[in-house]
Amino acid sequence: SPVTSPRTITLSETLSSSSKIAISPLKSPSKPVQTVTVGGPQFKTIFPLSTSSNVQQIQVPGSRFHYVRLVTATTGSSTGQAGSHCTNSSMTAKPMVVNTAQVRMSVPIIPAQTMKQVVPKPLTSSGQLLTTQTQQRLIMPATPLPQIQPNLTNLPPGTVLAPGSGNMGYAVLPAHYVTQLQQSAYVTLASSSGFPNPTGIQTQARLPLNGLSTSDAASRPRKPCNCNKSQCLKLYCDCFANGEFCQNCNCTNCFNNLEHETERAKAIKACLDRNPEAFKPKIGKGKEGESDRRHSKGCNCKRSGCLKNYCECYEAKIMCSSTCKCVGCKNFEESPERKTLMHLADAAEVRVQQQTAAKTKLSSQISDLFTRTTPSITSGGGRMPFTFVTKEVAEATCECLLEQAEQAELIQQPQATAERMILEEFGRCLMRIISSAGKTDCPSINC
DNA sequence: GAGTTTGAAACT
DNA sequence: CAGTTTCAAACTC
Numbered sequence: 001s002p003v004t005s006p007r008t009i010t011l012s013e014t015l016s017s018s019s020k021i022a023i024s025p026l027k028s029p030s031k032p033v034q035t036v037t038v039g040g041p042q043f044k045t046i047f048p049l050s051t052s053s054n055v056q057q058i059q060v061p062g063s064r065f066h067y068v069r070l071v072t073a074t075t076g077s078s079t080g081q082a083g084s085h086c087t088n089s090s091m092t093a094k095p096m097v098v099n100t101a102q103v104r105m106s107v108p109i110i111p112a113q114t115m116k117q118v119v120p121k122p123l124t125s126s127g128q129l130l131t132t133q134t135q136q137r138l139i140m141p142a143t144p145l146p147q148i149q150p151n152l153t154n155l156p157p158g159t160v161l162a163p164g165s166g167n168m169g170y171a172v173l174p175a176h177y178v179t180q181l182q183q184s185a186y187v188t189l190a191s192s193s194g195f196p197n198p199t200g201i202q203t204q205a206r207l208p209l210n211g212l213s214t215s216d217a218a219s220r221p222r223k224p225c226n227c228n229k230s231q232c233l234k235l236y237c238d239c240f241a242n243g244e245f246c247q248n249c250n251c252t253n254c255f256n257n258l259e260h261e262t263e264r265a266k267a268i269k270a271c272l273d274r275n276p277e278a279f280k281p282k283i284g285k286g287k288e289g290e291s292d293r294r295h296s297k298g299c300n301c302k303r304s305g306c307l308k309n310y311c312e313c314y315e316a317k318i319m320c321s322s323t324c325k326c327v328g329c330k331n332f333e334e335s336p337e338r339k340t341l342m343h344l345a346d347a348a349e350v351r352v353q354q355q356t357a358a359k360t361k362l363s364s365q366i367s368d369l370f371t372r373t374t375p376s377i378t379s380g381g382g383r384m385p386f387t388f389v390t391k392e393v394a395e396a397t398c399e400c401l402l403e404q405a406e407q408a409e410l411i412q413q414p415q416a417t418a419e420r421m422i423l424e425e426f427g428r429c430l431m432r433i434i435s436s437a438g439k440t441d442c443p444s445i446n447c
Numbered sequence: 448g449a450g451t452t453t454g455a456a457a458c459t
Numbered sequence: 460c461a462g463t464t465t466c467a468a469a470c471t472c
Contacts, residue, residue: 301454303453
């Protein structure tokens with residue numbers, strides 16, 4: 001929209017009475033001059049997505065979602081002058097970190113007439129550009145937006161909102177989708193919709209290791225999937241079910257990535273058609289141990305007794321509840337089988353910890369031994385003692401010992417004395433080796 | 448590592 | 460909605 005005249009967008013389907021969002025352009029990435037007004041409370045432009053001038057991020061405090069708006073102007077006087085201050089170098093800058101503890105989920109918003117559903121544009125090896133001629137801006141609400149929050153936060157990921165009187169459509173994506181984009185290695189988002197790229201600016205986003213945001217990765221390392229037939233576009237695929245891209249997975253023919261944006265969007269829609277809550281967490285958000293932490297649908301186990309990881313309740317370390325339809329359930333508080341399992345699990349965990357501690361201690365001792373026995377290491381020599389006991393040294397030592405044995409035999413010494421003589425010679429050999437090791441780095445030591 | 452079991456998801 | 464099939468993870472050997 002023009003710099004001087006805020007553009008008004010009507011969100012007729014998601015907002016009630018206060019449904020006007022006025023967007024004024026941002027002149028500089030470092031100067032938050034863009035303001036979005038939603039029924040009084042204001043979004044403040046924080047800064048533009050470093051990777052693209054067409055993405056705005058909207059934070060709704062307390063919401064499980066964070067929102068991204070792809071802003072497109074329809075005229076030549078749009079804010080598309082982003083290129084004037086968005087250089088290639090800025091595109092490769094680290095994406096913004098906006099209170100990441102709260103950023104959860106995003107709603108990318110794009111021009112409805114150009115896309116039906118909003119997901120980041122696919123990557124291409126040619127490094128094409130994401131999107132439109134216009135600017136993308138990250139915006140955050142200065143105050144909570146109760147009037148829209150219930151609507152947006154209740155939307156399942158992948159939901160596509162039809163445009164209202166404005167020219168924008170909206171989609172809700174799983175949280176990981178955006179955090180992936182924000183927090184991992186850069187990848188290039190490229191347009192597949194034929195938007196021109198007058199500036200040559202690349203839009204990049206970050207995909208996290210293993211498909212997790214940084215914070216999540218620390219607490220919940222995701223296992224790579226091994227899907228073969230589902231293209232990772234069905235809920236069989238854990239990555240897809242969790243709203244994550246496949247990354248570092250072992251899947252074949254994977255479509256759960258930016259390169260298959262269209263198929264992925266269709267798959268998300270299909271899942272949501274079948275079950276609008278398909279992407280919502282199955283386990284309640286209550287703290288561990290609290291009664292509200294339960295499986296939303298309950299399990300249907302028949303043969304596992306709900307005491308194996310086949311059972312989603314057991315896997316989530318929660319008891320089965322009245323919502324479960326399991327047969328022969330043993331996953332309840334007083335179950336002796338469950339208690340036994342828990343004790344075994346605890347014992348196993350203790351063993352693992354002990355083993356880890358033992359390994360750590362051993363490593364430490366070896367390291368310490370290395371340090372103490374090789375004083376030359378600090379003075380530049382730095383070789384372990386055994387490196388001095390080369391094959392030649394060993395052979396020479398053995399010759400010395402044999403010679404001593406022959407001497408003892410020659411003078412007809414009793415066996416005990418002969419053994420003693422040999423041992424003494426061995427001691428002298430050792431002393432010579434040690435002495436030589438301490439004096440020189442020369443690898444060849446002769447007895 | 449191959450084969451089997453299991454139960455959720457998908458399909459009919 | 461119930462029954463069946465498909466699928467990938469969990470599990471066993």
